[in-house]
Amino acid sequence: MDWTTHPLLILLAAICVLAGWLSLRRRAPVHIDAIDAALARIRNGETGVRLEPLAWGRDARMISRFNAALAEIEAGCFDWDRATPEDSAMFKDLRKDGVSSGTLITYVAVAEIDRFTTLRQSTGYRIANLLLAQLGQRITAAIATAELGRIGRTTIEFAFKAETLGEAQMRLMSAIQSLEQRLVIDDYSFDLSVAIGFADAGKSSIRDELVDQAAAALTAAQAERVKVCFADAAILNQNSLVDLELMRAFPVALAAGQIDLHYQPKLESRTNIIKSVEALVRWHRPESGLVATDRFIALAEETGAIRELTEWVIARAVRDQKALQVQGHEIEIYVNISGQLLPDRDFAHAALDIVQDACGKIGFEITETAVIGDPDAALANLHEFTNAGIRIAIDDYGSGLSSLAYLKQLPAHELKIDRMFVSGLTDSHRDPLLVRSSIDLAHALEMEVTAEGVDDAMALSLLRIMGCDLLQGYFISPPLPLDSLVAFLNDEEQVKRLGGQGDGGQWPLFGKA
Secondary structure, three states: OOHHHOHHHHHHHHHHHHHHHHHHOOOOOOHHHHHHHHHHHHHOOOOOOOOOOOOOHHHHHHHHHHHHHHHHHHHOOOOHHHHOOOOOHHHHHHOOOOOEEOOEEEEEEEEEEOOHHHHHHHHOHHHHHHHHHHHHHHHHHHOOOOEEEEEOOOEEEEEEEEOOHHHHHHHHHHHHHHHOOOEEEOOEEEOOOEEEEEEEHHHOOOHHHHHHHHHHHHHHHHHHOOOEEEOOHHHHOOHHHHHHHHHHHHHHHHHHOOEEEEEEEEEEOOOOOEEEEEEEEEEEEOOOEEEOHHHHHHHHHHHOOHHHHHHHHHHHHHHHHHHHHHOOOOOEEEEEOOOOOOOOHHHHHHHHHHHOOOOOOEEEEEEOOOOOOOHHHHHHHHHHHHHOOOEEEEEEEOOOOOOHHHHHHOOOOEEEEOHHHHOOOOOOOHHHHHHHHHHHHHHHOOOEEEEOOOOOHHHHHHHHHHOOOEEOOOOOOOOEOHHHHHHHHOOHHHHHHHHOOOOOOOOOOOOOO
8 A cells, every 4th residue: 555645544644643642731732733734734635744843842752753754654664563652661660660770770861863854854754764763773782781762853762771870971982983883775875973862760750851851961962062961960950951840830830920910111202101011921930030031931932832821911911901090091001922823813813802801902012023934824813903903013123034025014003123223322323324214114104113122311312303102111111010010100200200301301191191
């Protein structure tokens, strides 16, 4: 039977590979949408379908297995026994005691061929998979007691025993020479360069945690250009594993109230009124303090938690807006929307449902490149947002690969100039020209302009002269929790401080029409 001409059988094989992954998930991740789309393409007879690989973690390994299985099916060499592999005896033992047998310590390792992705692209999946299989055979031949675990898209997991850490390191170093010998497959000749990361099973009895630790050591080995690296305390404290622990803690933090919103005011330059704020997420962990926002937002995007977080932010902003109204302040609140979510129709409908309960205006901030991945779906959702009265602001303008073609298509009301240009207004000849031209461009497109990063009085004055509509930065106010925002809006001294940059401080009160 020719597998490449039977998409239904390919579909069934793909489902078999995914079954183990989905059973491990407590709730369906955002990746399910990508899987559903991939399976639909396979069902229609398309070949060469692959999921976008992830950087690390269980999902990354399962996506890797999904892609590898599809490649093997298309090449006619799918190993059904490997679709739902049984762990070797040594990997099973990890769940029992995870440490030793007599005086021997179990170690878990991950090996990878350098530049394997490029190699696979040039030779094709079939040759690349055969190469990994032969490397696996070399590992078991070169390292006594070694037993193979999972063979992924680019890596091979294996376990072995040694009496000491030093002996384990020596055995791996000795094996490298055998692993890197020239290999010939179907007239292709490969001179291999292999790196290995490994971890002590005594540190954990959970297989996936050990594999993550070994993978972190592998990354360190490749970064330091060494052949073998152990997952010591320094490596385990590096970002990859700390980040993994962060995302495991995220749902608990959200439920426990550790995640909060701060609001940074935006000042109308002509009237000195604050009518809008940007909502910014803050995560304060009791045991370690404030988590860097850019870091955990990026992690949320990678792990599929970004939708849950964004929907929570929108709902919280709607609630806080009502509290501000009770205090006498009609404030428009802008929420940042990830480019990953923008084409998602289910998210768009969920967001619209939440915004329906708002007592005032809600705005969404997107980056200028957010629509590039799926422009048709993203633009359709943006138009739904604007039809529902949601204002759209283009954030960080100028910081990415700006495209006037996309800019003119976006139904945006506001353009936010990135802080990197505003910060150089007083000490650069080019930045003022770029800022002024951006303001003129936005006005020609009938958009308001916000300058981010207004951190001193000189920048405030220059931007007012240039005709910038809205000003945002630490000179006006840092991001504030809700109670502090209310106090700020009620503080007439702030009016005098910022009004002095205009015409003698005769300005209306903050947030009052």
